[in-house]
Amino acid sequence: MQATRRELLAGASALVLPGSARATTPALSGSNRAGKVAAVPARYVRLKPSRFADAFAANRRYLLALDPERLLHNFYVSATLPAPKPAYTGWEAQGIAGHSLGHWLSACALVVANTGDRDVAATLDHALAEMARIQAAHGDGYLGGTTVDRDGTTIDGKIVFEEVRRGDIRTGGFDLNGGWVPLYTWHKVHAGLLDAHVLAANPRALPIMLALAGYLAGVLEPLTDAQMQQVLRAEHGGLNESYAETYALTGDTRWLRMAEKIRHKAVLDPLTAEHDRLEGLHANTQIPKVIGLARLYELTGDPGKATAGRFFHDRVTHHHSYVIGGNSEREHFGAPDALSKRVTEATCEACNSYNMLKLTRHLYAWQPDAHWFDYYERVQLNHILAHQRPDTGQFVYFMPLSAGARRSYSTAEESFWCCVGSGMESHAKHADSIFWSDADTLYVNLYIPSALDWPDRMLACDLDTAMPMEGAATLTVRRAPRSSQAIALRIPEWSVGATLTLNGQPLQPTLRNGYAVIDRTWTPGDRLRLAMPMRLRAEPTPDDPRMIAFTHGPLVLAADLGPASQPFDGLGPALVVDGLASAALHPQAGEHRFTARSSLGDMLEFTPFFAQYDRRTAVYLPTFTTAGWAAAKDGYVRAQAERQSLARRTVDIAYLGEMQPERDHGFSATRSETVQLHGRSARKLRAGQTMSLTLRRRPGPAVLQVVYWGGDVDNREIAIRVDGTPLAVDARKGPGEDRFVVVDYPIAGTGEQGKGTTKIDFSVRRGDVDIYEVRMLSAGAAAGALSTA
Ligand SMILES: [Zn+2]
Numbered sequence: 001m002q003a004t005r006r007e008l009l010a011g012a013s014a015l016v017l018p019g020s021a022r023a024t025t026p027a028l029s030g031s032n033r034a035g036k037v038a039a040v041p042a043r044y045v046r047l048k049p050s051r052f053a054d055a056f057a058a059n060r061r062y063l064l065a066l067d068p069e070r071l072l073h074n075f076y077v078s079a080t081l082p083a084p085k086p087a088y089t090g091w092e093a094q095g096i097a098g099h100s101l102g103h104w105l106s107a108c109a110l111v112v113a114n115t116g117d118r119d120v121a122a123t124l125d126h127a128l129a130e131m132a133r134i135q136a137a138h139g140d141g142y143l144g145g146t147t148v149d150r151d152g153t154t155i156d157g158k159i160v161f162e163e164v165r166r167g168d169i170r171t172g173g174f175d176l177n178g179g180w181v182p183l184y185t186w187h188k189v190h191a192g193l194l195d196a197h198v199l200a201a202n203p204r205a206l207p208i209m210l211a212l213a214g215y216l217a218g219v220l221e222p223l224t225d226a227q228m229q230q231v232l233r234a235e236h237g238g239l240n241e242s243y244a245e246t247y248a249l250t251g252d253t254r255w256l257r258m259a260e261k262i263r264h265k266a267v268l269d270p271l272t273a274e275h276d277r278l279e280g281l282h283a284n285t286q287i288p289k290v291i292g293l294a295r296l297y298e299l300t301g302d303p304g305k306a307t308a309g310r311f312f313h314d315r316v317t318h319h320h321s322y323v324i325g326g327n328s329e330r331e332h333f334g335a336p337d338a339l340s341k342r343v344t345e346a347t348c349e350a351c352n353s354y355n356m357l358k359l360t361r362h363l364y365a366w367q368p369d370a371h372w373f374d375y376y377e378r379v380q381l382n383h384i385l386a387h388q389r390p391d392t393g394q395f396v397y398f399m400p401l402s403a404g405a406r407r408s409y410s411t412a413e414e415s416f417w418c419c420v421g422s423g424m425e426s427h428a429k430h431a432d433s434i435f436w437s438d439a440d441t442l443y444v445n446l447y448i449p450s451a452l453d454w455p456d457r458m459l460a461c462d463l464d465t466a467m468p469m470e471g472a473a474t475l476t477v478r479r480a481p482r483s484s485q486a487i488a489l490r491i492p493e494w495s496v497g498a499t500l501t502l503n504g505q506p507l508q509p510t511l512r513n514g515y516a517v518i519d520r521t522w523t524p525g526d527r528l529r530l531a532m533p534m535r536l537r538a539e540p541t542p543d544d545p546r547m548i549a550f551t552h553g554p555l556v557l558a559a560d561l562g563p564a565s566q567p568f569d570g571l572g573p574a575l576v577v578d579g580l581a582s583a584a585l586h587p588q589a590g591e592h593r594f595t596a597r598s599s600l601g602d603m604l605e606f607t608p609f610f611a612q613y614d615r616r617t618a619v620y621l622p623t624f625t626t627a628g629w630a631a632a633k634d635g636y637v638r639a640q641a642e643r644q645s646l647a648r649r650t651v652d653i654a655y656l657g658e659m660q661p662e663r664d665h666g667f668s669a670t671r672s673e674t675v676q677l678h679g680r681s682a683r684k685l686r687a688g689q690t691m692s693l694t695l696r697r698r699p700g701p702a703v704l705q706v707v708y709w710g711g712d713v714d715n716r717e718i719a720i721r722v723d724g725t726p727l728a729v730d731a732r733k734g735p736g737e738d739r740f741v742v743v744d745y746p747i748a749g750t751g752e753q754g755k756g757t758t759k760i761d762f763s764v765r766r767g768d769v770d771i772y773e774v775r776m777l778s779a780g781a782a783a784g785a786l787s788t789a
Helices: 002-013 051-065 073-078 099-115 118-138 158-165 182-198 205-220 225-232 239-250 253-261 265-272 283-300 304-319 350-366 370-384 418-426 626-649 659-664
Strands: 045-047 147-150 153-156 435-437 441-444 450-454 459-465 472-479 485-490 499-502 510-512 515-520 527-531 536-541 544-552 555-563 594-597 603-608 615-618 621-624 650-655 673-677 680-685 690-696 702-709 717-722 725-730 740-747 757-766 769-771 773-778
Touching (some): 045 051, 051 118, 182 205, 239 283, 265 304, 283 304, 370 485, 370 555, 499 515, 621 626, 626 650, 626 773, 725 740
Parallel strands (some): 441 485
Antiparallel strands (some): 147 153, 485 515, 594 603, 650 773, 680 769, 702 740
């Protein structure tokens, strides 16, 4: 303990003076031996009114609505200090408290770095002051809010770290000694403190960060390599990156050794050897490891550390990603180029795209080629914008691409999923990647309305555009050096026949690496206008050329299948196409609007996917030739009829684990928690717990239909009652199945006269039961196939 105390003091002695964090960081800060270009610091960039500015503003409101003392609840408890406020619920109450705090610190720091926002700076400063106080109470650098369940009791998670220090390491993959990814959570806090120091220049952050880094280093340094690899089997976020960054800030090689020790060989060695062994891996666990290695390449110049990043990015973006640029199905990578069977309601976890964009920035800095930003733009427009509701600032976890799916949004105080955390950051940095530069050239990479004012370089300009709704952008130079200055405009890969004018006159620029480069002496008022005509394109899945998504310019289109509030029980539309698939869509007046006739004759309307926040959508559509449709039609129609019959018989549905549906159905429970498993929300009931809800019912015999996960079998027993009368006792037996299963419980009788509603009680006698959906049907033919969520 003596040594760690010294480390804390060493950290404290490194205290920087108020407002001078930037100036006191040693020479390695910002060091990037590989970097050919760097992003223009966000403090020189202001977002102009646009949907990006709206997203930023909604996110800022959410950041300010969160109370750091609530995010720190478990931290106070861990240090045996009085906790002034209760903890939040959702994931914040499930063992990984602190992950949200870490993202929140980073997000606040990003806002402050961009706009200098005083309100956000003040709440960030308060959080840091409290963190310093809590850390001092521990006295050894520890600062955490994770908990662990032991013998049926939830206890402080510091015990896990102390066990690991002694070489007592047990891990399955997601847990470390029974704690749910404590190192993942630790990384978020470490990264948040780094951002508070580097981006927000808050003088409190560095000493807290150094003491925190010292505590964990003290835990991990004694471990053998074999023990370390065992620890690294559990998800650990970008812990290698945060130590690399700590080294960059301080020049202290202790942190470099830590960063290099946190190398998960089972994943990073194959990637370094350029082998794609990603199938079956949890996607978001891997991306940050690669980012950390990329950062180490920048700091050490070791070319071996660059290979994994380049290879991984290429494999993920070209062989494991959907049309919106996101990846993963139920959080996992599948086989390369096999996407057509993996278009479900649980595609594209938001965190993955957040992390892939971070990796993209590193790779671009090494090789300033426009294609990196073609990918960046695709993800930012079609996934990141889609995953935040611009009105509430709330977030989507999975971005569902299956036909008929809808988005499930977080709530402000009850969700705190990983994707809420990364979402807070994603929407705090819309200004940070628009402009890049090297010594000679200003690169314009993203067409986001903004103003650049960069006094150090004598550069100021306005970027005005209605992108992504219109394919044109104007750059007006406000100030420029007296000597010549090159400006490089990215020519998007999707544009067809882009043209450039200077002050209204056609201009032939130099074309280089996907950019139009104009090198001249600028006069204030000079206007460059880039026209980027858009066209409609069909993008098939790699493994099934007849499974098609459509894009128009940079935007992915989706068929609008009705309001999210209405159930969707059809199969999803198909198209009959004999020639070019894009010929099936007909342009309409309005921005990015198209119509098509479905194979069954219905009129479909296609609009940008990202903006269909409250709709049920279809992104990928199966297409048939006329002959193929003739053969497939009967089966398709039959399946469609079954789905629709189910829809007609459905009187009421409650989606469990979702706030509004539970409220609408008078949900109540003894304890019970919400979980998100297999891409859907559910209620988890343990032995002895009960829940009840009220469903509408039509007169006459009925069927209660319940959706469980097929893998949840054996050693579980649940009793169901209807209006107080026993209905069924369900003890589901194996073998387990890797899909949702639907169980029908016929209800005799006619329902209580004139009441129109029925109270359903579930009580668990043995084991755990996850219940996803409860549906009331009027009795009819045998139940049809499972509906989509
Ligand atoms: Zn996530």
